[in-house]
Amino acid sequence: xxxxxxxxxxxxxxxxxxxxxxxxxxxxxxxxxxxxxxxxxxxxxxxxxxxxxxxxxxxxxxxxxxxxxxxxxxxxxxxxxxxxxxxxxxxxxxxxxxxxxxxxxxxxxxxxxxxxxxxxxxxxxxxxxxxxxxxxxxxxxxxxxxxxxxxxxxxxxxxxxxxxxxxxxxxxxxxxxxxxxxxxxxxxxxxxxxxxxxxxxxxxxxxxxxxxxxxxxxxxxxxxxxxxxxxxxxxxxxxxxxxxxxxxxxxxxxxxxxxxxxxxxxxxxxxxxxxxxxxxxxxxxxxxxxxxxxxxxxxxxxxxxxxxxxxxxxxxxxxxxxxxxxxxxxxxxxxxxxxxxxxxxxxxxxxxxxxxxxxxxxxxxxxxxxxxxxxxxxxxxxxxxxxxxxxxxxxxxxxxxxxxxxxxxxxxxxxxxxxxxxxxxxxxxxxxxxxxxxxxxxxxxxxxxxxxxxxxxxxxxxxxxxxxxxxxxxxxxxxxxxxxxxxxxxxxxxxxxxxxxxxxxxxxxxxxxxxxxxxxxxxxxxxxxxxxxxxxxxxxxxxxxxxxxxxxxxxxxxxxxxxxxxxxxxxxxxxxxxxxxxxxxxxxxxxxxxxxxxxxxxxxxxxxxxxxxxxxxxxxxxxxxxxx
Numbered sequence: 001x002x003x004x005x006x007x008x009x010x011x012x013x014x015x016x017x018x019x020x021x022x023x024x025x026x027x028x029x030x031x032x033x034x035x036x037x038x039x040x041x042x043x044x045x046x047x048x049x050x051x052x053x054x055x056x057x058x059x060x061x062x063x064x065x066x067x068x069x070x071x072x073x074x075x076x077x078x079x080x081x082x083x084x085x086x087x088x089x090x091x092x093x094x095x096x097x098x099x100x101x102x103x104x105x106x107x108x109x110x111x112x113x114x115x116x117x118x119x120x121x122x123x124x125x126x127x128x129x130x131x132x133x134x135x136x137x138x139x140x141x142x143x144x145x146x147x148x149x150x151x152x153x154x155x156x157x158x159x160x161x162x163x164x165x166x167x168x169x170x171x172x173x174x175x176x177x178x179x180x181x182x183x184x185x186x187x188x189x190x191x192x193x194x195x196x197x198x199x200x201x202x203x204x205x206x207x208x209x210x211x212x213x214x215x216x217x218x219x220x221x222x223x224x225x226x227x228x229x230x231x232x233x234x235x236x237x238x239x240x241x242x243x244x245x246x247x248x249x250x251x252x253x254x255x256x257x258x259x260x261x262x263x264x265x266x267x268x269x270x271x272x273x274x275x276x277x278x279x280x281x282x283x284x285x286x287x288x289x290x291x292x293x294x295x296x297x298x299x300x301x302x303x304x305x306x307x308x309x310x311x312x313x314x315x316x317x318x319x320x321x322x323x324x325x326x327x328x329x330x331x332x333x334x335x336x337x338x339x340x341x342x343x344x345x346x347x348x349x350x351x352x353x354x355x356x357x358x359x360x361x362x363x364x365x366x367x368x369x370x371x372x373x374x375x376x377x378x379x380x381x382x383x384x385x386x387x388x389x390x391x392x393x394x395x396x397x398x399x400x401x402x403x404x405x406x407x408x409x410x411x412x413x414x415x416x417x418x419x420x421x422x423x424x425x426x427x428x429x430x431x432x433x434x435x436x437x438x439x440x441x442x443x444x445x446x447x448x449x450x451x452x453x454x455x456x457x458x459x460x461x462x463x464x465x466x467x468x469x470x471x472x473x474x475x476x477x478x479x480x481x482x483x484x485x486x487x488x489x490x491x492x493x494x495x496x497x498x499x500x501x502x503x504x505x506x507x508x509x510x511x512x513x514x515x516x517x518x519x520x521x522x523x524x525x526x527x528x529x530x531x532x533x534x535x536x537x538x539x540x541x542x543x544x545x546x547x548x549x550x551x552x553x554x555x556x557x558x559x560x561x562x563x564x565x566x567x568x569x570x571x572x573x574x575x576x577x578x579x580x581x582x583x584x585x586x587x588x589x590x591x592x593x594x595x596x597x598x599x600x601x602x603x604x605x606x607x608x609x610x611x612x613x614x615x616x617x618x619x620x621x622x623x624x625x626x627x628x
Contacts, residue, residue: 002354002355002356003355003356003414004355004356004410004411004414004415005411005602006411006599006600006602006603006606007036007599007602008355008407008411009034009407009598009599009602010033010034010035010036010595010599011351012033012034012330012347012348012351013031013032013033013330013347013348014031014032014033014330014331015029015030015031015032015311015323015330015331015332015333015345015347016029016030016032016062016310016311016323016331017029017030017062017063017064017311018311018312018313018321018322018323018333019064019065019066019313019321020066020313020314020315020319020320020321021066021070021315022066022068022069022070022274022315022316023070023315023316023317024050024315024316024317024319024337025049025050025051025070026047026048026049026050026066026070026092027047027048027050027313027321027333027335027344028045028046028047028048028064028066028073029045029046029064029311029321029323029333030043030044030045030046030061030062030063030064031043031044031045031046031347032044032062034595034598035595036595036596036599039594039595039596039597040594040595041594041595042059042060043059043060043061043062044057044058044059044060044061045057045058045061045062045064045073045075047064047066047073047092048333048344050319050335050344056092056095058073058075058088058090058095058097060077060078061075061076061077061088062075062076062077063075063076063106063108063109065109065110065111066092066111067111067115068111068113068114068115069115070092071091071092071093072089072090072091072092072115072159073089073090073092074087074088074089074090074100074109074111074118074159075087075088075090075097076088076106076109079102083104084102084103084104085102085103085104085105085106086099086101086102086103087099087100087101087102087103087106087109087118087120087157088100089159089162099162100118100157100159100162101120101155101157101162101164103120103122104122104123104125105122105123106120106121106122107121107122107123107152107174107179107180108120108121108179108180108181109121110182110183111159111183112156112183112186113183113185113186113228114186116158116159116160117156117157117158117159117165118156118157118158118159119154119155119156119157119181119182119183119188120154120155120156120157121152121153121154121174121179121180121181122152122153122155123150123151123152123153123173123174124150124151124153124169125147125148125149125150126148126149127148128148132146132147132148133148133149134146134147134148134149135149136173136195137195137514138511138512138514140511140556141173141175141176141511141556142511142555142556142557142586142587143176143554143556143586143587143588143592144173144174144176145554145556147173150173150174151169151170151171151172151173152169152170152172152173152174152180152181152190153167153168153169153170154166154167154168154169154170154180154181154188154190154207155167156168156188166209166210168188168207170190170192171192172192172193172195172198175193175198175199178191178222178223178224178234179191179223179224181207182223182224182225182226183226184206184226184228184229184230184231185226185228185229186208187206187207187208188206188207188208189204189205189206189207189215189223189226189231190204190205190207190223191203191204191205191222191223192204192205194218197242197515198515199242199512199515199516200220200239200242200515201218201219201220202218202219202220202221202222203216203217203218203219204216204219204221204222204223204231204233204251215251215254216233216251216256218238219233219235219236219237219238220235220236220237220238220239220244221233221234221235221236221237221246221249222234222235224269224270225270225271225272226272227272227273227274227276228274229252229253230250230251230252230272230276231250231251231252232248232249232250232270232271232272232278233248233249233250233251233256234246234247234248234249234267234269234270235247235249236261237249237256241436241439241519242515242516242519243398243426243435243436243438243439243519243520244432244435244436245265245266245267245432245435246266246267246268247259247260247261247263247267248260248267248270248278248280250276250278259278259293259297260278260280260282260293263282263299264431264432265282265283265284265429265430265431266282266283266428266429266432266435267280267281267282268280268281268282268283268288269281269312271312271313271314272314273314273315273316273317273318274316274317275295275318276295277292277293277294277295277318278292278293279291279292279293279302279312279314279318279320280293281309281312283400283428283429284429285373285402285423285429285430286306286362286373286375286400286401286402286403286423286429287304287305287306287307287308287402287403287429288307288308288309288310288402288404289301289303289304289307289309290302290303290309290312290320290322291304292318292320302320302322302336302341303322303324303334303336303341306326306327306402306403307324307325307326307403307404308324308325308326308331308402308403308404308405309322309323309324310323310324310325310331310404311323311331318337319335319336319337320335320336320337321333321334321335321336321344322334322335322336325404325405326403326404326405327359327360327403327404327405327406327409328352328357328358328359328405329348329349329352329357329405330347330348330405331405332344332345332346332347332348332349333345355410355414356414357410358377358378358379358410358413358414359377360375360376360377360409360419361375361376361377361378361460362374362375363375363376363456363457363460365422365452365453365455365456366452367424367425367445367448367449367452367453368445368448368449368452370425370434370437370449372422372423372424372425372449372452372453373402373422373423373429374420374421374422374423374453374456374457375401375402375420375421375422376418376419376420376421376457376460376461377409377410377413377418377419378413378418378461379413379414379415379416379417379418380416381416381463385463386463386464386465386468387416387417387418387463387464387465388416388417388418388465388468388469388470388609388613388614389417389418389419389420389454389457389464389465389466389468389469389470390412390417390418390419390420390469390470390471390472390609390613391420391421391450391454391469391470391471391472391491392408392409392419392420392421392471392472392473392477393421393450393471393472393473393476393477393480393481394421394423394427394473394476394477395473395474395475395476395477396426396427396428396475396476397424397426397427397438397442397446397476397520398426398427398428398435399427399428399476399477400423400427400428400429401421401422401423401427402423402429407602408602408605409421411602411605411606412605412606412609415606415610416614417470417609417613418457418461418464420453420454420457422449422450422453422454424438424445424446424447424449424450424453425437425438425445425446425449426438426442426446438520439519439520440520440521440522440530441534442476442479442520442521442534443479443480443483443487443534443536444534446480447480447483447484447487450480450484451488451490454469454490466490467492468492468613468614469490469491469492469613470491470492470493470494470495470609470612470613471484471485471491471493471494471495472494472495472496472497472605473496473497473499474497474498474499474590475497475498475499475500475557475558475587476499476500477497477499478496478497478498478499478500478558478562478563479496479499479500479501479536480499481494481495481496481497481499481547482494482496482499482500482501482536482537482547482566483536485536485542485543485544485545485547486536486539486540486542486543487539487542489544489545491545492545492612492613493545493546493547493608493609493612493613494545494546494547494548495547495548495550495604495605495608495609496547496548496549496550496563496566497549497550497551497590498550498551498552498555498557498558498562498563498587498589499549499558499562499563500535500536500558500562501535501536501537501562501563501565501566502535502536502537502561502562502565502566503517503521503525503530503531503534503535504525504526504531504532504535505561505562505565506558506559506562507521507525507531508525509559509561510556510557510558510559511556511557512557521534536566537565537566537569540566540569540570540573540575541573543570543573543575543577544575545576545612546576546577546578546608546612546620547570547575547576547577547578548577548578548579548580548604548608548620549563549566549567549577549578549579549580550563550579550580550582550601550604551563551564551579551580551581551582552581552582552584552585552586552587552589552593553581553582553583553584553585554584554585554586554589555585555586555587555589556586556587557586557587558587560581563579563581564579567579576618578608578620578622580604580622582597582600582601584597585597589601600626603625603626604625607620607625608620
């Protein structure tokens with residue numbers, strides 16, 4: 001069996017953005033490979049014929065959209081080192097293609113039901129040569145940069161000529177978490193987030209030939225999919241907290257009808273077929289499962305096993321194409337039709353078979369009166385010996401660990417570490433009340449949940465060495481790493497990535513701080529004691545373990561000040577602390593950084609824990625680490 005290293009991820013193929021034709025005959029998706037030599041990602045659109053079995057390929061493209069009649073396909077190609085986006089039209093019968101139009105950036109594309117018009121969602125910015133200017137908040141957004149007066153623009157193109165036949169400019173910036181606009185029959189439905197809290201309140205409009213009709217006002221939901229006459233929305237009619245669960249609703253002719261709120265668990269995505277049957281994913285106890293609900297409210301599982309459905313699409317007749325991953329395999333394409341599921345791709349099977357892949361073991365534990373889920377991966381350890389432990393903490397806090405493929409788990413378990421991870425209170429995948437228990441209490445009971453899960457793990461695995469325990473995480477996981485080292489001497493090393501150290505500056509500086517931090521920490525930030533009480537920076541003098549802080553310079557979600565302040569104070573107090581600042585990459589740089597960027601990050605993780613939990617070395621020679 002081969003071993004995992006900092007570049008093994010370049011051997012894997014990552015699938016995304018599934019799109020199925022209306023007749024269920026074709027399915028397209030984007031396949032991405034990391035090219036570490038050229039430090040870029042190579043993308044290919046793959047089109048499978050589900051009836052004839054053949055495949056077609058379009059290199060260097062992404063965002064596949066098959067036309068309603070199944071004869072054409074739209075795609076997007078990035079040019080000028082990603083500074084421009086080119087909309088391409090391909091004839092699937094001849095596999096020829098040509099350029100329709102060029103944009104600074106394309107947010108989304110979709111075909112009108114007539115199969116000729118195309119909706120292109122893009123944006124317009126000021127683009128002054130010397131300055132950014134803003135009169136709205138936030139002034140910047142993670143992965144998007146400075147907003148600079150951005151407004152969403154909807155272009156309706158004629159796909160034959162490439163000409164814009166209608167253009168609509170909307171007075172809001174594009175939040176990346178949902179499609180701003182989509183076709184509802186021959187009309188366009190669009191979601192306008194409200195400035196007082198764009199993550200909790202919105203108005204929904206219908207646009208038709210110059211007329212804008214507001215159909216829903218001040219709701220806590222967004223439009224996500226539609227067929228000819230029904231609009232599918234995700235959220236709630238009214239939320240008090242952003243951290244509340246999202247459920248599916250149908251809007252049709254003025255009536256808003258709830259669909260999934262009685263199913264308890266958080267919905268993540270939804271689609272409609274031509275008959276109005278609804279297909280949706282839910283987060284449940286570490287799984288992301290896929291289901292179908294008919295018009296009478298009967299629910300049928302499509303994927304219910306210990307797995308994670310990351311993307312799916314539905315044809316008019318209900319044929320469902322989806323990507324499914326497990327803890328030991330990245331996502332592959334499957335198709336469900338008439339109750340039968342067929343696996344279509346096996347990109348990663350041969351590579352995974354050549355590696356030593358370890359299955360996690362699930363365990364349940366009780367913490368402060370609540371039952372919780374945990375998992376651990378056991379390394380190769382000889383009888384009579386003990387192995388060090390690394391605790392991972394997910395982001396969020398409304399993130400979720402569970403049954404998906406996480407590269408770092410396999411990488412570090414292969415190097416001799418127990419990997420332990422749990423879903424503390426605040427996590428997704430459970431009742432809404434469970435998610436809300438962390439509000440205004442981050443670092444308190446949720447940290448105790450992690451400690452209690454760790455104690456249960458030690459009971460189960462006597463070969464785990466409690467004298468050599470490390471902790472790491474990103475975002476909320478980075479906050480919890482900072483917090484853990486200030487609150488407990490159990491942890492002998494920590495790697496904190498893009499984490500929070502001081503909630504007040506996060507509130508003022510983060511792109512979502514004005515809303516998220518006021519919910520998670522509390523209102524009245526200038527006077528609320530929580531902003532001090534729950535900030536690791538005020539306990540920095542307690543830190544005894546060495547810590548490596550990793551941050552990306554272009555992170556506007558948890559900005560660089562969070563790690564830099566923590567680092568400066570640690571060093572000023574004579575603590576062993578190091579900081580690695582990646583020059584590019586947003587908050588999610590662990591996955592979205594360039595291949596060389598990611599390889600160096602993996603090496604930092606490997607080498608820091610190796611030196612602190614195995615070799616007990618002082619110092620951290622970064623030149624030696626990068627040279628190796």
